[in-house]
Amino acid sequence: MRINEMTLTPPIYNPETGAFEADARLTEAGTVFSYRVSHVSAPHAEFDAVSRGLKGQALMQHRHSKERTQRLIRDTVRAATSRANSPMVGAFLAA
Numbered sequence: 330m331r332i333n334e335m336t337l338t339p340p341i342y343n344p345e346t347g348a349f350e351a352d353a354r355l356t357e358a359g360t361v362f363s364y365r366v367s368h369v370s371a372p373h374a375e376f377d378a379v380s381r382g383l384k385g386q387a388l389m390q391h392r393h394s395k396e397r398t399q400r401l402i403r404d405t406v407r408a409a410t411s412r413a414n415s416p417m418v419g420a421f422l423a424a
Contacts, residue, residue, distance in 0.1 A: 332357050335387065340379055342372045349379045353387035364390045 334356040340349040348367040355362045368382030 332388075332391070335384060337366075337380065337383055337387075340368075340383060343367070344372070349374075349383065351383050353383065353390075355387060355391055357391075362391060366390065 332355050334354075336354045338352040340351045342348075343350050346367065346369070348369040350365070350367045353364045353366050355364070364387050366383050366386040368379055368386060370379055370382065
């Protein structure tokens with residue numbers, strides 16, 4: 330499948346592991362997949378190099394986790410429908 334969009338949270342350096350860490354969200358065919366990624370690098374590394382490493386790690390996890398269950402999946406269509414039908418949203422929209 331084709332990945333439509335990929336976003337990263339701002340990378341944070343973890344001195345215990347010596348790596349930058351971020352959350353990656355990939356959108357593929359209307360489904361959002363989330364991964365926790367890390368890239369081993371010096372704390373003064375260039376942002377572009379860190380960003381490329383984190384994106385590469387996210388793509389690798391996504392491609393190689395098809396048979397595994399260690400990924401977070403969020404169906405955006407089902408989530409939007411359930412939010413619109415919730416009593417809290419209905420009460421808010423009626424007000």
